Amino acid sequence: MSMFSCTLDNDKSPPMPVVNISLAAANVRLHNMREERSQFDEASNQIVTHLKTKEDELLKTIASSKVEADVLNTWINFLEDTWVLQCSYADIKEKQVDDELEEHEDYFVHLAIGLLSSYKKELEPSISRIGKFVENLKSLSQGSETEVAADTEDLNPRKSLEQQYRDHEAKIITTFSVVDNMKEQFYAQQGKISRKNDPRVKGLFDDLEKLRAEFESIERPILEIETPTPRGPESPSGAKLQGSLSQSTVQVTETQNAVTDEHPKSPAVKTEQVLDPEAELAKLESEFGNVSRDYSAEEIGDWEFDELERELRSGDTAPSK
Structure with a gap:
């Protein structure tokens, strides 16, 4: 009976090569799984290290931001206080x-x-x-x-x-x-x-x-001191003076002719005595002024008196020559 059962066990067990192959395959799978686990652990460690670095950087950024926030809060408070003071000063000044x-x-x-x-x-x-x-x-x-x-x-x-x-x-x-x-x-x-x-x-x-x-x-009158004095032959005083000068010129010319008749043999004296009536008139006008200008009666009387005196002197000097 025991012999028969042992034979049955030997018939049921796989052959030895098959067992070896299975064992080798199991070892290979174990080795691969260990390598994968090792690579996974290494990658995990790298990720953890990278995350740790990022965490440190974020912590530093947070700390810096907190400092900046404190500075900004201080600056905001300063600006608010300054604005309040400025508004108060502006109100007082206004x-x-x-x-x-x-x-x-x-x-x-x-x-x-x-x-x-x-x-x-x-x-x-x-x-x-x-x-x-x-x-x-x-x-x-x-x-x-x-x-x-x-x-x-x-x-x-x-x-x-x-x-x-x-x-x-x-x-x-x-x-x-x-x-x-x-x-x-x-x-x-x-x-x-x-x-x-x-x-x-x-x-x-x-x-x-x-x-x-x-x-x-009020109607503004015409002022004589602002009105130019009319000039021309229509002026009575000018016409009177012109007549007086013309008469004086004729008398001077007649006197010179009489002197010439009395001394016919003195050509030099004759040249000096004979005068152009127009030149004499121009000379008298230069002495008395423009005849077209209006003169007062007193000025015209003085001029006539001077002219008569000049004629009398000419009459006195002519016979003496």
């Missing part, structure tokens, strides 16, 4: 400027009121005088011109009135020009400051505009 501006606006308004009041006070009588001057000049223009011409230059009432009229007119025009400049400056920024709408100033400007309208309504 309030101070507004107070000073309001104070100076008060000064400016009072100054403008004072100046405009004084201008109004000066313009009212000046414009009244201008009207009286115009009336007086019209009345003088309707008077006798010969009486005015007979007066001397210093005592000419029309010239004095015209000069006073011009002085008052220039003063009034200058005052209105100053008022216009003040008005332009006063209302240059209208609406920004309420004090510039002061009713007193507005009333004074309105009163001055009424005075301007009154002044412009």
Whole structure:
């Protein structure tokens, strides 16, 4: 019985080569698995090392970011405090400027009121005088011109009135020009400051505009001191002087002819005595001035007297030769 069972066991067991092959294959698989495990462990270690490095870098970055955040927070706090101080200073400064501006606006308004009041006070009588001057000049223009011409230059009432009229007119025009400049400056920024709408100033400007309208309504007379003196032969004094000079020239020529008849044998003396009438006329004109200009009756009388005296002297010297 035992012999039979042993034979059965030998028949069931695999052959020895097969066992060896299986064992060798198992060893190869074990070796491969160990190598794979070793490679896996090595790769895992590398990954862990890399992750550790990244972790360290991230920790450093976090620390640096925290420091920067602290600096930025400090800077933000500083800027906030500075902004608060600046806003506070700006508010204080603006309030101070507004107070000073309001104070100076008060000064400016009072100054403008004072100046405009004084201008109004000066313009009212000046414009009244201008009207009286115009009336007086019209009345003088309707008077006798010969009486005015007979007066001397210093005592000419029309010239004095015209000069006073011009002085008052220039003063009034200058005052209105100053008022216009003040008005332009006063209302240059209208609406920004309420004090510039002061009713007193507005009333004074309105009163001055009424005075301007009154002044412009006065008709300006024609002033002789501004009108050029007419020149030409139509001037009576010029015509009178021209006639006197022509007569004097004829008399001088006749005297020279008489001298020539008395001394016919003296050619040298004759050459000196004979004068060109036109040259003599030009000489007299240069001595007396332009004949076309208007002269006073007194000047013309003096010239005629000098001319007669010159003729008498010529008559006395001619017989002596």
